[in-house]
Structures are given as structure tokens and as C-alpha cells.
Amino acid sequence: MSTLGAIVAACLLGTVLSLALAAAVAFRVRASWISTLVSYAVGAMLGAAFLDLLPHLFEESKNPGRTASFILLGLLAFFILEKLLLWRHHHYHGDEADEVEPPRDHDHGHDHDPSGGRVAWMIVFGDSFHNFTDGVIIAGAFLADMRLGVVTATAIIAHEIPQEIGDFVVLLHSGFGRAKALFWNAVSGLAAVAGGVVAYFALSRVSGWIPEILAFAAASMIYVAVADLIPGLHKRTAPRDSLIQVIFIALGIGSIWIIHAVLFPES
Numbered sequence: 001m002s003t004l005g006a007i008v009a010a011c012l013l014g015t016v017l018s019l020a021l022a023a024a025v026a027f028r029v030r031a032s033w034i035s036t037l038v039s040y041a042v043g044a045m046l047g048a049a050f051l052d053l054l055p056h057l058f059e060e061s062k063n064p065g066r067t068a069s070f071i072l073l074g075l076l077a078f079f080i081l082e083k084l085l086l087w088r089h090h091h092y093h094g095d096e097a098d099e100v101e102p103p104r105d106h107d108h109g110h111d112h113d114p115s116g117g118r119v120a121w122m123i124v125f126g127d128s129f130h131n132f133t134d135g136v137i138i139a140g141a142f143l144a145d146m147r148l149g150v151v152t153a154t155a156i157i158a159h160e161i162p163q164e165i166g167d168f169v170v171l172l173h174s175g176f177g178r179a180k181a182l183f184w185n186a187v188s189g190l191a192a193v194a195g196g197v198v199a200y201f202a203l204s205r206v207s208g209w210i211p212e213i214l215a216f217a218a219a220s221m222i223y224v225a226v227a228d229l230i231p232g233l234h235k236r237t238a239p240r241d242s243l244i245q246v247i248f249i250a251l252g253i254g255s256i257w258i259i260h261a262v263l264f265p266e267s
Helices: 003-026 031-060 064-093 095-099 118-144 146-173 178-189 191-233 239-263
Strands: none
Touching: 003 118, 003 146, 003 178, 003 191, 031 064, 031 146, 031 191, 031 239, 064 118, 064 191, 118 146, 118 178, 118 191, 146 178, 178 191
């Protein structure tokens, strides 16, 4: 198999495998579990950002100050994006939209996030950035050495599984139907193939921007988790609900830590 073929195959395998496992979990959950699993999504996002993305990009960056600036710029960019999505939501539905009970998905019976789906689109955009950089990293590893490429691709696929489960749950929570959530997860997943192909033909140019692209990906995860999902969790104040939230956030962080530090300590 050619190097380009190996890169495309690895990126496609990672997308298909992580989506299949995420969908298998998400399609089996009961409607009453969705809000609880949002806590897991928070942990998985924060874990991926602080245990995986941020350490990697600061290790690779030759200018940490520039990288930190792009993280800050990413947070501001996603704030502006959310404002634009809010404006569009109010423009078409009126300012009274937030005062009306959000519609329910009668086919699946799970609660919707009253955000008009803006969190879901931010997840799609942020995950696309992340997957694109995964494709670039996989391509760079295969171009360096075929064995290194296989090991790197395996590590990235393992990292993606808990994050994709979390993303899938957030898309469901934000009002997407299961088929729509699966479709957009697949679209964002294919960004890895695009990143791999672009990197194969122009690695010298693309690799120089990996820290900045990773910074935007990390900023998207941090912003969505902290600004959009955690405030929703605070609406459930009962001690039992709060304890479950803490447990599932810890499980989300723990799943990323186990994969990153235990299964692939040098990846």
C-alpha cells in the first residue's frame, strides 16, 4: 500500500470505528440518561483539552506566547460565533423564544437544550478543527515511518472514542435527532481525511500551523464545556443529581487520562 493510501485508510478507519462505537453507546441510552451523560461529555472535553491537546501543542510550539494567544483568540471567536447563532435564532423565532418551552423530540423523547442548536454547531466546528489536525499528525507520522504511522493512528483512534461519545451525546442534548447527529459527526470526522491528504501534499506549510489549529480545537472544547454545558448542569441542584454529575465528569476525564497516560504513555 502506498503512503497516501495508508494515510487515507488510517484516517477513514479512525472515523468509522470511533463513530460506530459512539453511535452504539448513544443509540442504546435511555432518554432519561441524556442529561446525565452530558456530564460525561463535559469531562471528556475538558480531559481532551487539558490532558491531550494543550500539553501536545505547547510541547510542539516554538512560540508558547503565540500559541496561548491563539487559545484566547479561539475563545473569543467561539463567543462571537455563539452570539451570531443567538442573533439568528432570535431573528427568526423572536425574542420570546427563550420564554417558551422548547419542543420535544417525540420520536426519541429526550430533552432539548433551549439554545436553538448553537452548541451543536459549535461542537461540529470545533470537532472538525480537531479531526483535521489528527489527519495532519497521522500523515506526518506515516511520512516519517510506516510503523510510527500505525502506532500514532492507533493512539489517535483510541483518544477519539470517548470524545466522540461525548460529542454525540451533546448533539442529542442540543436537539439533533440521532440520524442528524450521526451524519454531522461523520462529516466532522471526515475532516481527518482532508487533513491527512492536505498534509501529504503540503506538510511543510500545514505543519507550521498545527499549534494554532490545535489551539482553536482546544478553545472550542473548553468554551462549550464551561460556557454552555456546565451552566445547564447547575440547574439540577439536588445533592443526588450533583453527585452524579461530579462522578460522570470524573469518568469523562478519567477515560481520557487512562487512554492517554496508561495505554499510550508516549503518544
